[in-house]
Amino acid sequence: MTTTMSAADLWLPDPEEHDFPAAADYLDLIVDADQVERIVARLREAPTRAKKAKDVMRASQLPLLPADNVHVRHNIHKVRDGKKLSPVLLVRGAPLLIVDGYHRVCAAYHLTEDLDIPCRLVSP
Structure with a gap:
């Protein structure tokens, strides 16, 4: 959709408590x-x-949810309304586990697949 967005435009610096x-x-x-x-x-x-975003999607081996998925669409609208998304939580493995933030990753990918996604990444 656009390639002029930066990570700072879309993401909070730290995950939300919930x-x-x-x-x-x-x-x-x-x-x-x-x-x-x-x-x-x-x-x-x-x-x-x-x-x-493209690397997280590829490593997770999960399907890219469509932009009209209710949760993906909600996150895209949040960004367009100037609200920031929470970083995603990842666990290393084959495949990579997106333990929180799958819909946010898909939304970011739809906005621009080359966008950097802030994440917390740990080994199991």
């Missing part, structure tokens, strides 16, 4: 409770770093 329980809920489906606690604690402490 992102961590959301990540824990997702992780609870795939790892035991002790691992959930350890991973979420590491996500809270990890530095925020930038990765390209």
